Amino acid sequence: xxxxxxxxxxxxxxxxxxxxxxxxxxxxxxxxxxxxxxxxxxxxxxxxxxxxxxxxxxxxxxxxxxxxxxxxxxxxxxxxxxxxxxxxxxxxxxxxxxxxxxxxxxxxxxxxxxxxxxxxxxxxxxxxxxxxxxxxxxxxxxxxxxxxxxxxxxxxxxxxxxxxxxxxxxxxxxxxxxxxxxxxxxxxxxxxxxxxxxxxxxxxxxxxxxxxxxxxxxxxxxxxxxx
Ligand SMILES: NC(=O)CC[C@H](N)C(=O)O
Numbered sequence: 001x002x003x004x005x006x007x008x009x010x011x012x013x014x015x016x017x018x019x020x021x022x023x024x025x026x027x028x029x030x031x032x033x034x035x036x037x038x039x040x041x042x043x044x045x046x047x048x049x050x051x052x053x054x055x056x057x058x059x060x061x062x063x064x065x066x067x068x069x070x071x072x073x074x075x076x077x078x079x080x081x082x083x084x085x086x087x088x089x090x091x092x093x094x095x096x097x098x099x100x101x102x103x104x105x106x107x108x109x110x111x112x113x114x115x116x117x118x119x120x121x122x123x124x125x126x127x128x129x130x131x132x133x134x135x136x137x138x139x140x141x142x143x144x145x146x147x148x149x150x151x152x153x154x155x156x157x158x159x160x161x162x163x164x165x166x167x168x169x170x171x172x173x174x175x176x177x178x179x180x181x182x183x184x185x186x187x188x189x190x191x192x193x194x195x196x197x198x199x200x201x202x203x204x205x206x207x208x209x210x211x212x213x214x215x216x217x218x219x220x221x222x223x224x225x226x227x
Contacts (some may be wrong), residue, residue, distance in 0.1 A: 002028040004042040013049035020196040044081040047088025060090030089190030100149035106173030110143040116168040125218035129210040136207035138193035145192040147174035
């Protein structure tokens with residue numbers, strides 16, 4: 001399976017994402033500079049964390065206007081997997097690929113620590129190897145992780161089971177403790193916690209491996225089914 005890790009000016013978790021896929025999962029991965037990309041040959045697109053364009057205006061707001069987003073939207077419209085982590089999630093929100101928006105953390109401080117999360121939906125291509133309700137430990141590292149959406153959107157997210165991860169001890173004020181959501185079609189996931197930084201016990205948690213393995217499992221099953 002071939003993953004594209006998109007690199008924007010200011011991305012800083014691209015190498016963690018690359019390491020998780022290439023060195024831990026032993027799958028194909030490329031670091032793809034945002035200006036020089038043809039994404040057609042990739043099965044999955046990963047938008048890493050960081051401070052794209054220095055978080056000017058709002059985190060992810062400028063990167064969301066990049067030309068490459070047209071290719072990412074086309075990739076998503078074909079039902080292919082797109083994972084946005086932290087700044088990547090903010091870019092997906094700003095680009096309209098996921099509903100809602102990010103506000104400053106309620107304590108107005110940058111937070112960087114391990115956080116317990118609850119797997120709210122294990123029926124997605126990103127979470128099929130987790131148990132429903134499983135508690136996992138992923139690190140968070142953000143200043144604008146306070147997810148917001150209006151009441152109508154929240155009801156839709158709940159009804160469609162689009163809430164994939166919640167915080168067990170909400171650190172930033174996110175509505176309904178939301179830590180990660182998927183799109184209605186189920187192939188785009190955005191989350192603030194960093195699964196790519198939880199792929200080796202030495203780093204404090206290996207709970208993130210199953211997320212990437214779930215993506216590969218889904219691809220293998222659908223690829224084999226379609227050949
Ligand atoms: N680790 C990250 O991706 C940080 C995202 C963004 N720069 C924020 O501080 O909220």
